[in-house]
Amino acid sequence: MTMKMKMKLKNVFMLYFLVSICGLMYALTQLGQPCDCTLHSRQSSDLVHSRDRTISRLQGELKRLQARGNPEGPPKPALPTIYTVTPTYTRLVQKAELTRLSQTLLHVPSLHWVVVEDSPVKTSLVSELLKRSGLPYTHLCTQTPKDFKLQEGDPNWLKPRGVEQRNLALQWLRENRGPSDEGVVYFADDDNTYSLRLFEEMRFTKRVSVWPVGLVGGVRFERPLVERGKVTGFYTAWKPNRPFPMDMAGFAVSLPLLLANPAARFHLSAQRGNLESSLLQTLVSIEELEPRASNCTKVLVWHTRTEKPKMKQEDALILQGLGSDPSIEV
Amino acid sequence: MPRRRSVLTTLLIVLPWTILLTIWHQNPATRYLTILRKETYENSSAKSLQFLINMTKIKEEQHTACTHQQEVTPAQQTARRYVYSRPPGWSRWLPTIYVITPTYTRPVQKAELTRLANTFLHVPNLHWIVVEDSPRRTNLVDSLLERSGLNFTHLNVESPKSVRIGLAKDSSHTPRGTLQRNLGLRWLRENLILSDSLEGVVYFADDDNTYSLELFEEMRSTQKVSVWPVAFVGGLRYEAPKVNTAGKVVGWKTVFDPNRPFAIDMAGFAINVRLVLKRPWANFQLSGVKGGYQETSLLKELVTIAELEPKAANCTKVLVWHTRTEKPTLVNEGRQGFTDLKVEV
Numbered sequence: 001m002t003m004k005m006k007m008k009l010k011n012v013f014m015l016y017f018l019v020s021i022c023g024l025m026y027a028l029t030q031l032g033q034p035c036d037c038t039l040h041s042r043q044s045s046d047l048v049h050s051r052d053r054t055i056s057r058l059q060g061e062l063k064r065l066q067a068r069g070n071p072e073g074p075p076k077p078a079l080p081t082i083y084t085v086t087p088t089y090t091r092l093v094q095k096a097e098l099t100r101l102s103q104t105l106l107h108v109p110s111l112h113w114v115v116v117e118d119s120p121v122k123t124s125l126v127s128e129l130l131k132r133s134g135l136p137y138t139h140l141c142t143q144t145p146k147d148f149k150l151q152e153g154d155p156n157w158l159k160p161r162g163v164e165q166r167n168l169a170l171q172w173l174r175e176n177r178g179p180s181d182e183g184v185v186y187f188a189d190d191d192n193t194y195s196l197r198l199f200e201e202m203r204f205t206k207r208v209s210v211w212p213v214g215l216v217g218g219v220r221f222e223r224p225l226v227e228r229g230k231v232t233g234f235y236t237a238w239k240p241n242r243p244f245p246m247d248m249a250g251f252a253v254s255l256p257l258l259l260a261n262p263a264a265r266f267h268l269s270a271q272r273g274n275l276e277s278s279l280l281q282t283l284v285s286i287e288e289l290e291p292r293a294s295n296c297t298k299v300l301v302w303h304t305r306t307e308k309p310k311m312k313q314e315d316a317l318i319l320q321g322l323g324s325d326p327s328i329e330v
Numbered sequence: 331m332p333r334r335r336s337v338l339t340t341l342l343i344v345l346p347w348t349i350l351l352t353i354w355h356q357n358p359a360t361r362y363l364t365i366l367r368k369e370t371y372e373n374s375s376a377k378s379l380q381f382l383i384n385m386t387k388i389k390e391e392q393h394t395a396c397t398h399q400q401e402v403t404p405a406q407q408t409a410r411r412y413v414y415s416r417p418p419g420w421s422r423w424l425p426t427i428y429v430i431t432p433t434y435t436r437p438v439q440k441a442e443l444t445r446l447a448n449t450f451l452h453v454p455n456l457h458w459i460v461v462e463d464s465p466r467r468t469n470l471v472d473s474l475l476e477r478s479g480l481n482f483t484h485l486n487v488e489s490p491k492s493v494r495i496g497l498a499k500d501s502s503h504t505p506r507g508t509l510q511r512n513l514g515l516r517w518l519r520e521n522l523i524l525s526d527s528l529e530g531v532v533y534f535a536d537d538d539n540t541y542s543l544e545l546f547e548e549m550r551s552t553q554k555v556s557v558w559p560v561a562f563v564g565g566l567r568y569e570a571p572k573v574n575t576a577g578k579v580v581g582w583k584t585v586f587d588p589n590r591p592f593a594i595d596m597a598g599f600a601i602n603v604r605l606v607l608k609r610p611w612a613n614f615q616l617s618g619v620k621g622g623y624q625e626t627s628l629l630k631e632l633v634t635i636a637e638l639e640p641k642a643a644n645c646t647k648v649l650v651w652h653t654r655t656e657k658p659t660l661v662n663e664g665r666q667g668f669t670d671l672k673v674e675v
Contacts, residue, residue, distance in 0.1 A: 013339060013342070013343075016343065017342055017343075017346070020346035020347070021346055023346075023350075024346050024349060024350050027350060027353075028353065055421075055423060055424075058421060058424070058454065092562065092567070093562070093651065093653055095651070096540040096561070096562075096651035096653050097540075097653075099540055099542055099651075100445055100448075100449060100540045100541075103445075103448055103449045103452060103543065104445060104448040104449075106452065107448060107451060107452075193441035193442070193444055193445045194445075195444050196448065212673075214437075214440075214441065214675040215437055215438065215441070215658040215660075215675065216658075217662060218659055218660060218661045218662030218663070219660060219662045219663055219668050219669050220437065220660060220663065220668075220669040220673075220675045221669055221673060221675050223673075235669075237662035237663075237668050238662055297673060298673070298674075299440075299673060299674065299675050302438065302440070302441035302444075302675070303658075304438055304441050304442075304655050304656075304658075305655070305656040305658075306653050306654070306655055306656065307653070307654040307655065307656050309561075309562035309652075309653075309654075310565050311565060311566070311567070312565040313564060313565030313566050313585040313586065314565060314566045314567055316585070317566075317585065324566060324567045324568065324583075328559075328567075328568065328646060328647070328648060329648065330561045330562075330567045330568050330648050330651070
C-alpha cells in the first residue's frame with residue numbers, strides 16, 4: 001500500500017471509530033432518560049377521544065353493576081350457591097356494617113345474600129342498600145319476641161340474638177329451594193370479617209364443614225382438632241364441653257342436608273353458647289364434620305365486633321331540640 | 331507487525347458494535363420500544379403499560395443503586411419496597427387514588443386490613459400505601475398485600491413509645507399515625523414527578539373505618555382539596571362542612587370546637603396529588619398539636635377554606651363512617667397463652 005492510501009485508510013478508520021463511539025455514547029445517554037413517549041402521544045386528539053370512550057364505558061360498567069340487584073335469584077349457576085344468612089337489626093352502625101359486608105360478598109361468585117331484619121317491617125335503609133349492592137339477595141324480616149329481646153344496658157350475651165331471624169331464613173330456603181338445588185348455607189353476622197378464601201373453602205360441603213374462627217371465646221382463635229382428616233375434638237378455652245363448642249361463623253351446612261331435616265332449627269331456649277349446638281346436634285355427629293382451611297390450621301374468618309359510637313354531643317343537641325337532620329341517612 | 335495491527339483495527343471496528351448490542355439487549359427500555367413498534371396502539375395499551383411499569387421499576391432500582399440518593403435520617407429507619415402488580419380495573423385515563431393507611435400490630439390488624447382490601451379491590455386505579463408503625467415490615471402485612479392483588483407500597487416507620495401507648499391527650503405528644511402519614515406523603519414526593527399531566531388524589535384512610543365505593547368516585551375529581559361528611563365523629567351522628575347556596579364551604583357543622591380552621595376528620599377530605607408535590611413542606615405537625623387540630627396542621631399549608639370543594643351532593647350524603655373495632659377480650663389466653671402462636675390471626 002502506498003503512503004497516501006495508508007493515510008486515507010487511517011483517517012477513515014479514525015473517523016469511523018469516532019463516529020461509532022459518539023453514536024454509542026448518545027444511545028447510552030438516551031436510554032438513561034425517563035421515557036415518556038406515551039405521555040407525549042397523549043397530545044393527539046384521537047387519543048383524547050379514546051379516553052372519553054373509556055370513561056363512558058367505565059361509567060356504564062359502574063351503572064350496570066349498581067343496577068344489578070336481582071331479587072328473584074340468578075339462573076342455575078355452575079357453582080353451588082352459597083346462601084349467606086345475615087341477621088341484622090337497626091342501630092347506628094348498621095348501614096356501615098352492611099356496606100362493608102356487601103363489599104366483601106360482591107367478590108364471591110354464585111352467592112345469594114339472605115338478609116333478615118329484626119323488625120316488624122322491612123326498613124328502607126336495608127331495602128335501598130340491598131338494591132344498590134349488586135348482589136342477588138332476599139330481604140326478609142321478623143321481630144324477636146319481646147321477652148327474648150335484649151334491653152338497653154344488657155350485656156350482649158344475656159339473650160341469644162338473631163335466632164328467629166336465622167330460623168326464618170331456613171324456612172325461606174325450605175319453601176323456595178328443592179332437592180335438586182345444590183348449595184351451602186352459611187350464617188354470617190354483619191360485624192364479622194370474612195376473607196375471600198373462606199367462601200371457596202365452604203362451597204363444596206357434603207354435610208357440615210368446619211374451620212377455625214379468630215378472636216372468639218376469649219382466645220386468639222378457636223378451632224376443631226383434626227387427625228388424619230377427621231375432626232376429633234375442639235380446641236377452645238370457653239365451655240369446651242358443649243356438643244359443638246364453636247362459633248356461628250365457624251361452620252357451613254349443605255343445603256340438601258337442611259332440606260332433608262325440615263325440623264332442624266336454632267332454639268331460643270338454648271343456653272349461652274349452645275345456640276350452634278342446638279342446630280348442629282340434629283344434623284351431624286362430630287365424626288361426620290368436614291374440616292377445611294388446611295385441616296383447620298388457617299384463620300379465614302374473624303369474630304370482630306364494632307364499638308358503639310359515642311353520641312354525647314348528639315344527645316346533648318337533641319335535648320336542646322337541635323338534633324342532626326334525620327333525613328340524612330347514616 | 332502488520333498482522334497485529336490488522337487484528338487491532340478489526341477489534342477497534344467490532345468493539346463499539348458489540349458494546350452497543352449487549353447493552354441494547356439488556357436494557358428493558360429498548361425491549362419496550364420494539365414491542366411498541368410491533369403492535370398497534372390499541373392492543374399494546376395493557377402490555378405496554380406493564381412494560382412501562384417494569385421499566386420504571388427497574389430504572390428506579392438502578393437509579394437508587396447508582397446514585398445513592400440520600401437515605402432517611404437515622405432517627406427514622408425505613409425500609410421500602412414496592413410492587414406494581416396489575417390490579418383489577420386499571421384505566422389509563424382515570425386519576426389514581428393514592429390511599430395512605432397507617433397501621434399497627436394488634437390482634438384485629440389482619441382482619442381490618444383484609445376487609446379494607448376487599449373494599450379497595452372494587453376501586454379502579456387505586457394505589458394503596460400501607461405504613462406500619464413498626465421497626466420492620468412484618469410478614470403478616472407483607473403477605474396480605476402480596477396476595478390481595480392490589481397495587482401497593484409497603485412502608486414502615488416506628489413511632490416513639492410515648493405515641494404508641496396513646497399519650498396523645500398530652501398536647502406535646504404526636505397523635506397516632508402522624509409519622510406514618512408523613513412518610514406516605516414523603517414517598518409520594520420522592521416517587522412521583524410533578525407535571526401538568528400528573529393526575530391523582532391522596533386520601534388518608536384509617537384501617538378501621540368503613541368506606542362506600544361511591545366515596546372514591548366522588549374524590550377522584552378533586553382539583554385542590556375536596557371535603558364531605560363523616561359519620562360517628564365528634565360525638566355526633568355525622569360531622570359535615572357547612573355549604574352555602576353558591577356551593578362554597580363556609581363553616582363546619584360540628585359541636586366540638588367548630589372554630590378550628592378545618593374542623594374535619596381525617597377521613598373527610600382528599601388532596602390533589604399535584605398540590606402535595608407543589609408544597610413539599612406541607613406535612614402533619616409532629617408535636618404541639620391540640621386535640622382535633624391534626625388535620626388543620628396539614629390543610630392550612632395547602633388551601634384556604636374558600637378553595638375547598640364540597641362533594642357528596644354538597645355535603646348532604648354520608649359516604650364514610652368512622653367505625654371503631656372493639657378490642658377483643660383475650661382473657662382465656664392466660665399468662666402463658668392458650669393458642670398456638672404459629673397460627674397467624
